[in-house]
Amino acid sequence: MTLHTLTLRQAGELLTAGEITSVELTEAVLDRIRAVDPTVKAYVTVCEEAALAEARAADRRLQTGEGLTPLTGIPYGVKDCLSTTGVRTTCSSRILEDYVPRYDATVISRLRAAGAVLVGKQNMDEFGMGSSCENSAFYPTRNPWDPARVPGGSSGGSAAAVAAEMGLFSLGEDTGGSIRMPAGFCGVTGLKPTYGRVSRYGLIALVSSFDSIGPMTHDVWDTALVTAAIAGHDPCDSTSLEAPVPDYLAGMAQERLDGVRLGVPREYFADGMEPGVRQAVEAALAHLAALGAEIREVSLPHADHAISIYYLILTAEASSNLARFDGVRFGLSEPPEGVDIIERYLQTRGKGFGAEVKRRIMLGTFALSAGYYDAYYLRAQRARTLLRQDFERAFADVDALIAPTSPTTAFPLGERIGDPLQMYLSDIYVVAANPGGACSLAVPCGYAEGLPVGMQIMGPALGEATILRIGAAYQATTDWHTARPEQLPSG
Amino acid sequence: MNQHTMDYEVVIGMEIHAELRTASKMFCGCAVVDTTVAEPNTAVCPVCVGLPGAMPVVNQRAVEQAMMVGLALNCDINAFTSFARKNYFYPDLPKGYQISQYDHPIATAGWIEVQPDEGQPARIGIRRAHMEEDTAKSFHHTTGTRGGGGYTLIDFNRSGVPLLEIVSEPDMRSVAEAYAYATKIREILRYLGVNTGDMEKGVLRFEANISIRPRGSETLGTRTEVKNLNSFRALVRSAEYEIQRQIAVVEAGGTVVQETLGWDEARGVTYSQRGKEHAHDYRYFPEPDLPPLVIDPDWVEEVRTSLPELPDAKHARFIREYGLPINDVRILVAERALADYFEAAARAHAGDAVAISKWIVGELAFLMNRDGVDIGEVKVTPVSLAALVSLVDKGTISQTSAKDVLGAMFATGRAPEDIVKEKGLVQISDEEALSQVADEVLAQHPDQVAAYLEGKENLLQWFMGQVMRATRGRAQPQTVLGLLREKLEARR
Numbered sequence: 001m002t003l004h005t006l007t008l009r010q011a012g013e014l015l016t017a018g019e020i021t022s023v024e025l026t027e028a029v030l031d032r033i034r035a036v037d038p039t040v041k042a043y044v045t046v047c048e049e050a051a052l053a054e055a056r057a058a059d060r061r062l063q064t065g066e067g068l069t070p071l072t073g074i075p076y077g078v079k080d081c082l083s084t085t086g087v088r089t090t091c092s093s094r095i096l097e098d099y100v101p102r103y104d105a106t107v108i109s110r111l112r113a114a115g116a117v118l119v120g121k122q123n124m125d126e127f128g129m130g131s132s133c134e135n136s137a138f139y140p141t142r143n144p145w146d147p148a149r150v151p152g153g154s155s156g157g158s159a160a161a162v163a164a165e166m167g168l169f170s171l172g173e174d175t176g177g178s179i180r181m182p183a184g185f186c187g188v189t190g191l192k193p194t195y196g197r198v199s200r201y202g203l204i205a206l207v208s209s210f211d212s213i214g215p216m217t218h219d220v221w222d223t224a225l226v227t228a229a230i231a232g233h234d235p236c237d238s239t240s241l242e243a244p245v246p247d248y249l250a251g252m253a254q255e256r257l258d259g260v261r262l263g264v265p266r267e268y269f270a271d272g273m274e275p276g277v278r279q280a281v282e283a284a285l286a287h288l289a290a291l292g293a294e295i296r297e298v299s300l301p302h303a304d305h306a307i308s309i310y311y312l313i314l315t316a317e318a319s320s321n322l323a324r325f326d327g328v329r330f331g332l333s334e335p336p337e338g339v340d341i342i343e344r345y346l347q348t349r350g351k352g353f354g355a356e357v358k359r360r361i362m363l364g365t366f367a368l369s370a371g372y373y374d375a376y377y378l379r380a381q382r383a384r385t386l387l388r389q390d391f392e393r394a395f396a397d398v399d400a401l402i403a404p405t406s407p408t409t410a411f412p413l414g415e416r417i418g419d420p421l422q423m424y425l426s427d428i429y430v431v432a433a434n435p436g437g438a439c440s441l442a443v444p445c446g447y448a449e450g451l452p453v454g455m456q457i458m459g460p461a462l463g464e465a466t467i468l469r470i471g472a473a474y475q476a477t478t479d480w481h482t483a484r485p486e487q488l489p490s491g
Numbered sequence: 492m493n494q495h496t497m498d499y500e501v502v503i504g505m506e507i508h509a510e511l512r513t514a515s516k517m518f519c520g521c522a523v524v525d526t527t528v529a530e531p532n533t534a535v536c537p538v539c540v541g542l543p544g545a546m547p548v549v550n551q552r553a554v555e556q557a558m559m560v561g562l563a564l565n566c567d568i569n570a571f572t573s574f575a576r577k578n579y580f581y582p583d584l585p586k587g588y589q590i591s592q593y594d595h596p597i598a599t600a601g602w603i604e605v606q607p608d609e610g611q612p613a614r615i616g617i618r619r620a621h622m623e624e625d626t627a628k629s630f631h632h633t634t635g636t637r638g639g640g641g642y643t644l645i646d647f648n649r650s651g652v653p654l655l656e657i658v659s660e661p662d663m664r665s666v667a668e669a670y671a672y673a674t675k676i677r678e679i680l681r682y683l684g685v686n687t688g689d690m691e692k693g694v695l696r697f698e699a700n701i702s703i704r705p706r707g708s709e710t711l712g713t714r715t716e717v718k719n720l721n722s723f724r725a726l727v728r729s730a731e732y733e734i735q736r737q738i739a740v741v742e743a744g745g746t747v748v749q750e751t752l753g754w755d756e757a758r759g760v761t762y763s764q765r766g767k768e769h770a771h772d773y774r775y776f777p778e779p780d781l782p783p784l785v786i787d788p789d790w791v792e793e794v795r796t797s798l799p800e801l802p803d804a805k806h807a808r809f810i811r812e813y814g815l816p817i818n819d820v821r822i823l824v825a826e827r828a829l830a831d832y833f834e835a836a837a838r839a840h841a842g843d844a845v846a847i848s849k850w851i852v853g854e855l856a857f858l859m860n861r862d863g864v865d866i867g868e869v870k871v872t873p874v875s876l877a878a879l880v881s882l883v884d885k886g887t888i889s890q891t892s893a894k895d896v897l898g899a900m901f902a903t904g905r906a907p908e909d910i911v912k913e914k915g916l917v918q919i920s921d922e923e924a925l926s927q928v929a930d931e932v933l934a935q936h937p938d939q940v941a942a943y944l945e946g947k948e949n950l951l952q953w954f955m956g957q958v959m960r961a962t963r964g965r966a967q968p969q970t971v972l973g974l975l976r977e978k979l980e981a982r983r
Contacts, residue, residue: 083544096543103537105544204543208779237546238781317779320578323587324541328645341582341643368578368774377776 184454
């Protein structure tokens with residue numbers, strides 16, 4: 001049986017037709033995890049029993065035919081920053097190693113209500129800080145295309161799980177490229193929806209202003225189905241948008257792109273891009289043009305500043321968001337007894353956080369300090385406005401922007417871990433969408449030396465239907481997204 | 492008073508933290524409970540315990556109550572108001588930051604007028620009023636089994652309760668003004684029904700910023716902040732102490748150091764909590780989990796029109812409408828329920844409202860004080876009180892009997908007519924009957940009559956007393972007085 005290789009849509013058809021059961025499908029996925037995850041290490045926690053119980057419930061639902069959704073009975077995994085009742089939620093950090101939430105994130109309760117089957121929690125860079133998954137406090141995740149290479153990050157576990165067929169889809173989280181960049185490295189499809197399109201309630205915050213939860217799947221149609229299930233206003237998240245969720249799939253049957261205007265940001269194609277990446281993306285642009293799209297060069301004049309803007313706001317907000325991990329109410333608390341509160345803070349946070357997290361907390365604390373706030377945080381916010389205006393101006397002329405998801409393909413483990421700045425630059429093309437207010441879809445667009453190359457299709461705020469439609473035309477006429485890594489050793 | 496080489500002027504500004512009386516907390520659906528009685532950590536949820544991923548949602552009712560206070564303090568209600576994070580570590584602050592307001596508070600630039608017990612009324616500026624969430628409550632145990640050196644328990648029931656911080660300008664020039672200001676704020680909050688004013692439950696907390704300067708100086712001296720004052724007594728005592736301490740420092744040739752002080756109630760002294768160099772850097776920044784609130788001017792007007800009559804307006808009206816003496820008005824207006832009680836009684840009473848007021852601020856207040864009950868618990872209804880006053884006005888009972896009747900009403904809640912009937916207190920105003928009693932009294936006391944006729948005319952009161960005694964207080968005094976005078980003069 002190769003049920004674990006199915007796309008969500010394929011599996012859904014078989015489930016509703018009664019040809020397979022959710023238990024069979026879930027067991028296939030669990031078997032696959034047992035077989036390849038010792039190599040890939042995409043999961044931090046696998047909740048086998050709970051998954052099978054959910055699968056049995058889904059099967060009952062499938063039998064009666066009542067309340068069926070496209071996700072009923074579909075096994076999936078989520079990045080370990082999403083709160084799940086009764087299943088530990090670690091953010092791949094020692095400080096939360098044994099933390100078991102008492103409530104579900106809104107996206108999790110929506111997926112539960114839809115009948116999807118949660119198989120486990122996926123590895124990530126600790127608290128989302130990193131671009132390679134090497135900052136996990138537990139272990140690095142490997143790229144299923146080449147286990148000597150990183151899967152990208154921070155949603156590396158989620159991307160690798162889909163690529164290695166250990167779940168029919170994943171939920172990732174993208175603060176500055178954390179869905180798109182690993183999607184590109186692992187050859188999967190991923191969507192960073194518009195900020196506020198998907199509720200953040202229950203997502204352990206990295207940067208409250210940027211965090212966006214989105215699907216990672218085998219193709220755009222699966223992405224559309226999952227997005228439809230999780231999007232929409234949530235009264236528990238005051239920053240979630242009220243706008244109704246459109247029927248994404250309705251626009252996704254078109255194979256032509258006549259009349260669609262696509263912009264190519266001049267700044268992104270200047271230099272620093274690997275030749276293999278450039279070739280793949282340029283070929284994709286030619287393909288899109290052949291489908292009828294009009295390709296124009298556009299400018300994002302402040303794109304150079306995106307990394308600075310992003311990291312200033314990130315470190316500032318993260319330093320505050322991570323303050324609650326103090327050893328008082330949950331998570332790691334060191335030592336067991338006998339010290340005053342200051343000592344407890346120092347030991348708990350000293351032992352609980354990894355080096356990158358500490359670095360960013362210190363940077364952020366500094367950036368918010370009296371006397372520096374104006375020079376750093378406030379200035380970054382002003383520059384962010386300029387960046388957002390760049391995007392708005394660009395979207396006045398084009399329907400979407402095309403760019404690579406990273407200047408390189410997946411790099412070897414250990415290559416950049418000692419050089420934070422080099423690591424930050426891996427995100428140079430994806431980071432701007434978050435402060436810039438865009439939504440963005442990552443799709444595989446080719447291979448360079450056997451490694452996937454990713455392309456992102458960026459749209460304006462609430463432009464998901466547009467970019468999904470473009471992605472659908474592209475995937476309907478190419479087969480990059482159907483390739484799967486072959487040589488995973490199974491244990 | 493100490494003798495000082497210079498005449499000093501005191502400058503005081505105040506910050507008042509008032510819990511708002513909403514059903515649920517500031518940013519979650521948990522009930523606001525009386526933290527002095529509720530079982531610890533029973534009114535909590537992921538949001539107010541600061542669990543990872545939980546997000547705040549603004550309580551509209553708290554915003555409305557904050558607007559009410561802002562309007563009552565003559566503030567501008569800002570059309571654009573937003574929340575900010577105030578970052579610091581403390582175990583009772585679950586998120587490691589407090590959601591507060593910083594550069595866009597809901598209300599700014601107001602004022603109130605206060606009347607100290609002695610001295611001139613003063614106008615005190617209100618710089619701002621802003622919304623925030625309360626912290627949890629720590630219970631420190633200095634000894635105990637856990638780790639030997641003591642331990643701390645935390646009750647999160649209070650965590651996230653809506654707070655309004657009202658910041659005054661440094662406009663107070665005496666402790667009496669500070670006291671009057673604090674009292675007035677409490678009175679207004681209680682009028683609005685947004686705070687119970689129960690100081691002992693901690694729903695209202697004061698902080699005083701105090702400095703001194705040579706009288707006539709325009710520049711402000713270095714201030715100290717006295718924090719966590721939980722009673723009016725603590726406010727007054729700590730401010731008096733701190734002023735004398737600062738004067739002593741200056742007189743000794745020293746300079747006042749800017750610092751945060753605590754108040755040791757038992758020892759009656761302020762003590763340093765932290766100096767300027769250890770001042771917190773709260774690293775304020777806009778709360779990214781809450782979009783700014785844009786307040787519709789129509790909403791402000793709606794709230795404005797829904798405001799109850801406030802103490803100053805009521806004060807003026809009671810004088811204008813009822814002609815009450817100023818001291819009565821002050822007492823009645825200090826509490827909305829008492830003022831309402833008065834008005835209900837005055838409405839039920841056909842005659843002079845001044846008489847009603849006199850009974851309330853006199854005998855009724857005495858009984859309330861004696862038994863430690865407040866107006867809400869008094870069994871005498873306003874209508875019964877009006878009925879009692881009418882019985883006196885009509886001469887049915889005497890003033891003296893009326894006090895006894897009120898005592899009985901206060902104890903039992905029964906109607907005055909029933910008590911009067913039962914006790915047989917109906918006043919004798921029948922001239923014929925009283926004339927008879929007067930004749931008897933005069934006949935029984937020939938010596939006193941003789942003395943009166945020889946010029947000891949103040950014996951008239953004594954005869955009066957005898958008539959009262961004979962009638963067990965029921966005689967109508969004016970009639971008796973007239974009859975006695977007439978009869979005695981007839982004997983000359």
